[in-house]
Amino acid sequence: MKLLAFSDLHRDIGRAREHVERSSEADVVIAAGDFASIHKGLEETIDPLRAITVPTVLVPGNNETEDALREACEGWESATVLHGQAATIDGIDFFGLGAGVPVTPWDWSFDLEESQAAERLSGCPDGAVLVVHSPPKGHCDVSGDGSHLGSQAILDAIDAKRPSVAVCGHIHESWGMESEIGPTPVYNLGPSGRLIEV
Numbered sequence: 202m203k204l205l206a207f208s209d210l211h212r213d214i215g216r217a218r219e220h221v222e223r224s225s226e227a228d229v230v231i232a233a234g235d236f237a238s239i240h241k242g243l244e245e246t247i248d249p250l251r252a253i254t255v256p257t258v259l260v261p262g263n264n265e266t267e268d269a270l271r272e273a274c275e276g277w278e279s280a281t282v283l284h285g286q287a288a289t290i291d292g293i294d295f296f297g298l299g300a301g302v303p304v305t306p307w308d309w310s311f312d313l314e315e316s317q318a319a320e321r322l323s324g325c326p327d328g329a330v331l332v333v334h335s336p337p338k339g340h341c342d343v344s345g346d347g348s349h350l351g352s353q354a355i356l357d358a359i360d361a362k363r364p365s366v367a368v369c370g371h372i373h374e375s376w377g378m379e380s381e382i383g384p385t386p387v388y389n390l391g392p393s394g395r396l397i398e399v
Contacts (some may be wrong), residue, residue, distance in 0.1 A: 202228045202230075202291065202293055202365075202398070202399045203221045203226065203227050203396060203397070203398055203399075204227060204228070204229050204230070204231055204330070204395055204396065204397040204398075204399060205220065205223055205224055205227035205229075205230045205231070205394060205395075206230070206231035206232075206233065206332075206368045206385050206388070206390050206394055206395060206396075207220055207231070207233070207369045207370075207390050207391070207392055207393070207394025207397055208232070208233035208234055208235060208262070208334070208368070208369065208370025208371070208376075208389075208391060208392070208394075209233075209234070209235040209371070209376070209390075209391055209392050210232075210235065210236050210244065210246050210264065210392050211237070211238045211246075211375065211392070212236075212237065212238050212241070212246050213234055213237075213243035213246070213392055214245065214246065214249055216392045217249045217391070218249050219253045219354060220250065220253070220394060221249060221250065221253055223394075223396075224253045224254075224255055224257075225255075225370055226396065227255055227396065228255060228256075228257070228291065228392055229249040229255060229256050229257070229258065229290055229291075229295075229312065230253050230257040230258070231257075231259075231261075231295075231330075231332050231368055231389055232250070232257065232259040233260055233264070233332055233333065233334055233369060233370045234259075234261055234264075234265075234299050234334035234364060234370055234371070235262030235264045235265070235370060235371070236262065236264070236265060236270070236273075237262075237264045237265040237269075238264055239264060239309055239339070240264060240265060240266075243265045243269055243270065243273050244273050246252075247270075247273040247274060247277075250277075251277045251280075253279060254279050255279060256279050256281070256290045256291075257277075257279050257280045257281070257307075257330055258281050258283060258297060259280060259281070259283070259297075259324075260273065260280050260283055260284060260290065260297040260298060260333065260334055261282070261284055261299035261300060261311060261334065262299060262300075262301075262311070262334045262370070262371065263299075263300055263301030263305055263307075263310040263311045263312055263371065264310070264311070264333065264337075265311065266311045267282070267284040267299060267300075267311070268393075268398060270282050270299075276362060281295075281297065281298025281301075281304075283296065283298070283323075283332065284297060284298075284299045284300070284321075285298055285321030285324065286324070286343075286389070287324065287325065287326055287329060287370035287396070288345045289328060290304075293329075293330060293365075293399065294326040294328070294329035295320065295328070295329060295330045295332060295365070296322075296324070296325040296326060296331055296354055296364075297331075297332040297333070297367025298313075298321055298332075298333050298334070298355070299311070299334045300312050300313045300318075300335070301313070301319075301334070301335055301371065302314075302315065302318040302333075302334075302352040302354060302355060303315050303335075303352055303353075306340055309344055314339060315352060315353055315354045316354075318354035318355065319354040319358070322354060322357075322358035322362075324363070324372040325358055325362045326362070327362050327363060328362070328363060328364065328365055329362065329364050329365070330364060330365055330366055330368075330399060331359065331362070331364035331366070331367040331368070331385075332357070333352075333368070333369045334369060334370055334371050335351060335353050335355060335369060335371045335372075336350075336351040336352070336369040336370075336371060336372055336375065336387070336389055337352060337355040337359055337367070337369070337376075337382060338351040338352055338353045338356045339351060340356070340380035340382060340387050341378040341379070341380050341387055341388070341389035342372050342374050342389075343372065343374060344375075345373060345374050350372055351372070353368075355367075356382065358371055359382045359385050359387070360382065360383065362389065363383060363384060364385050365385070365399050366385065366386050366387075366388070366397060367382070367385055367386070367387045367388070367390070367397055368388050368390055368393060368397070369387070369389050369390065370386075370390050371389075372389065374375050374393070375389045376389055376390070376391025376393075377389065
């Protein structure tokens with residue numbers, strides 16, 4: 202299965218249209234959160250993506266809520282919004298968890314505490330494709346000042362569930378970074394995205 206995966210469009214309509222064009226190369230499209238910027242521009246970013254007809258898995262970032270993303274995607278037949286849920290596409294399990302994890306410093310942000318994330322991640326099937334907005338602690342999570350801002354709960358879930366691949370975004374300074382946790386490749390996608398074979 203070929204995945205087209207990206208994150209953090211932040212209202213970049215031109216980039217959204219590019220992914221629509223590229224989607225014909227993929228079996229499944231993954232959009233790992235942050236379509237909006239501080240809760241503004243969500244619908245205007247989702248609207249061009251609706252032209253994607255292959256199955257598309259989306260998780261909310263910390264710049265939009267789960268409810269807002271579900272509402273924005275209403276009527277888009279190929280879209281599945283996951284936040285603490287799994288879906289099976291062509292025999293392959295996908296599991297998604299959005300939001301900022303751990304809690305960010307911004308009062309406007311859609312976040313989860315580590316304990317809340319751990320609880321939701323417990324339902325991830327073994328070997329699934331894991332789609333998270335936030336990176337795992339210590340992997341693809343380095344900020345501008347060199348701090349590791351990723352999630353311990355996500356790291357623990359990858360250790361336990363051994364996803365076939367884990368994709369994330371969120372930490373802009375780490376866009377394009379790759380890592381491995383045991384047998385699981387981890388990619389911080391960013392808006393330019395990448396094609397991944399599973």
